Amino acid sequence: MKKFLYLAAACLLAACNGGDEPEQQPSLEVKPLQLDFAAADAAPQEITVTAVGVEWEYILSGGASEWVTVDDSREGVLTVSVADNPAQERRTASLAVNPQGNIKVKPRSVTIAQAGNDTPVVYSLTVEPAALTFEPENAPAQEVKVTTEGEGLMWSTEVEEVARGWITVTERDGGFTVVVADNPGQAPRSGNITVVPDSEAASPKVVRVTQQELVLPPSLDIALNNGASPEEGFVLDYRGQTDGDYNILVTAVNVEWRVSVRYESGTDEGWIKANAIDFDDDTRVSIVGGIENESPEPRVGWVVVSSDAEGVGSYEVKVTQEGKPDFISTLEEDVDFGQFTKSRIIVSPNDDWRHDEVTAWEIMCWDEGVEFIENPPFPEQPRFEGTGGRISFMLITEVLEKNDDNVYTRQYQRRRRRDLPAPHMAALRMVRPHGERRSQRRGLYPERYYDRDEYR
Structure with missing residues (x-):
């Protein structure tokens, strides 16, 4: 003013x-x-x-x-x-x-x-109890009594910000009621309620609220990543290879677990590898094969996931490995291809850089409805077009090596061509440089092959 x-x-x-x-x-x-x-x-x-x-x-x-x-x-x-x-x-x-x-x-x-008062008025407040503990779920409300000293002293409550989402306070004459929401986590949580007087002569008081963690009962669950049941389990081919990754997803709550392998009585062991792996977002058991089954009969084992808690687990996941077949083919039944009229053979003999123990022959046959198309940059990758029958297969023979004349030679008993099927006739044709005459040695049929030579 x-x-x-x-x-x-x-x-x-x-x-x-x-x-x-x-x-x-x-x-x-x-x-x-x-x-x-x-x-x-x-x-x-x-x-x-x-x-x-x-x-x-x-x-x-x-x-x-x-x-x-x-x-x-x-x-x-x-x-x-x-x-x-x-x-x-x-x-x-x-x-x-x-x-x-x-x-x-x-x-x-x-x-x-x-001047100060010779007979001062004392302002104070007390709370009882000063700490509250609640169960994690369905906890009943609890009461806090507030006692004041000093005429006209009033008070109010404040819940700290981090706890306002789960602590609710309702004030009343002489105290207040505290209610907490269920604790969904597996860790305890706490918060403060401050009782604030309206006079600076009295000090505020704090009530500590603690809610216990949610303790889940021990449990152990598994799931197979291929969607099968533990009884169906996983299937390995005879070579021990899997169709993708085979994993057992493990969900363990308040329990320690372990993995082991058992085998069918009287069968080979050690062909199943089960490794427990912990990731940030899950825990799993990885199933690894890799060992060939030499027997034509399939064999069975089980991956066992068990816990240290009584009555929790265990699970047995069946692992089956197929028996070794007598032959390897994608044809599982008789197929009538009719009459093949054309063929192509690619052979891979040893040379200065190839030192195989056997020689592979890739044989392709097809009929009139299929057209063979050359692929000069990559002769081993031709194209076929049209509609008709075509078959491809590979033969493994004794190794072909160079002789002293620097040509590939393999000797065997001569047979009449008319006694051989069409693909074999193509395979047995002698390939030689232009102008070279066929050997006339009795009983022997020397053939000359060139690295990656093609035969029609």
Whole structure:
């Protein structure tokens, strides 16, 4: 609030003297500079503000407005009143009177002091209990009793922000009720409820709320990644190879588990490898084969997933390995291809860089409805077009090596061509450089082959 003080007499005198008197400088004075009040039933006191040529305002120090009241209804006078001091300690406040619009005029300050109370009023509160513990699920509500000391002392509750999602407080006379939501996690959680008094003379109190973790009963479950049941299990081919990855997904809760392998009585062992693997998002048992079954009969084993808890688990996952077939073919039944009229043979004999123990012959036959298309950059990768019958198979023979003439030779008993089927006739045709004559050695039929030569 801004105040002005005009000195009428001084103005009249200056006018009468025709300006002979010197002009008064702006100024600001306050009296007294300190007010002292009794602890209780203190009478109001006045501060006189004398201002010349300057506007002013007063400001009460922060927090003092709770017990200091200032009445500025009279011109140039501030009337100060204080509330009773309930505390034993002396308390003080500051009232500043500041000039406005003139930096040359110094501000003034008045100290307001009030004596401590010889018989102070004690404000306090207590909570009982100071800590609450709840079950993880379906926990009943619990009560907290709040006891206050000191006339008119009020209080309120505040739940800390991180716990507001699961702690609910309902206030009532003399205390409050606490309810918690179910704890879905497997770890305990806690939060604070603060009981805040409305007077600084009393200290706030904290109630600690703890909720126990959800303890799940021990359990062990498995699932096969191929969608089969444990009784159906996994199937390995006779070479021990799998159709993709074979995994047993393991879900274990509050239980330790292990994996082992057992085999059908009287059969070979060691052909199943079961490895437990822990990933960030799952735990699994990886099934690995890799050992060939030399027997034509299939063999069976089981991967056993068990736990250390009584009554939890175990599971047995069947693993079957097929027997070794007498021959390997994609044809599982008789197929009538009719009459083949064309053939193509590719042979891979040993040379300076190939040192195989056998020689492979790739034989292809087809009929008139199929067209063979050359592929010069890659002669071993021809194309076939059309509609008709075509068959491809591979023969393995004794190794073909170079002789002293630097040609590939293999000797065997000669047979008449008309006694051989068409594919064999193609295979037995002698290939030689142009102009070279066939050997006439009796009983022997030397044939010459060239690396990756093609026969039609």
